[in-house]
Amino acid sequence: MRRRVKQGILAATVSVALVTAGGATWALNRFVIPHVSVADVAAYEAAHGEDSTPVASASAEASLTEDSYTSGSTSVTITTRTTGTGDDTVTAYIAEVTLSDATVLRSAFANNQFGENITALVSETAEANNAVFAVNGDYYGFRDSGIVIRNGVVYRDDGAREGLVIYRDGTAAVYDETQTTAQALLDDGAWNTLSFGPAIVEDGAVVAGIDDVEIDTNFGNHSIQGEQPRTAIGIIDANHIVFVVVDGRDAGYSRGVTMTELADIMVSLGVSTAYNLDGGGSSEMWFNGEVVNRPSNGGERATSDILYIAK
Known part of the structure; x- marks a missing residue:
């Protein structure tokens, strides 16, 4: 027995x-x-894109300072905003971007590959693409769903959540991925789509209930709630964009913000639409070879994608 x-x-x-x-x-x-679906993104975009060449001001003389870049009618200006004191301090980095053309704002994938779990530091991806400015993207590679259109090329067509589409005319809109297709978006002039969320500002007003939204940020981890490091994109009007990166998890320097607080920052900057991107340890702003903010991991975190402006 x-x-x-x-x-x-x-x-x-x-x-x-x-x-x-x-x-x-x-x-x-x-x-x-890593699961690689497209081994050479540059070649893939050259073969499948209607026009993957950014409209740049090649003949214009570029001006680069410690916190700004100007080339023709494209410009980036970075400022820092600090509010509160002590453990209630919030530090946000704001990049106001004016584009000569919507295609100047581009996306790049880590290691020039598309697929799942393919990552590189934001700085590595930025430097590989001759960027002068970059922020982390939506970390598309963590997921196997969502509509992914980048630089006018379709990479994935599996609608799952609330997305943001940026059109070739410089406008943007929040949309339900499950109610359309990548091809329909492309036919309407989509240049880039982002699949994370939620939308935090619509029609110039803070979206209600965003502090209770759960996003599939990690296996068994819905850390999107509460005071966190954040990255967001906001549209003021056509070809006029702001990116906001808020540091967090660093008492006395920056506690992070709730989703509603992030939306309030965006509204104060005059946006009509704003959308939450991957945050936490991924939140990063990079400019002219330097990490601008203080990522909560104590250094850069490898991510799957960036949004950037090339020199």
């Missing part, structure tokens, strides 16, 4: 170990192991 009990315990232990091993294998495959 005692022997059978020991055998039963051993069998149960082995079963648990197998389940645990199986779960670990599944988790590694789903969240860690």
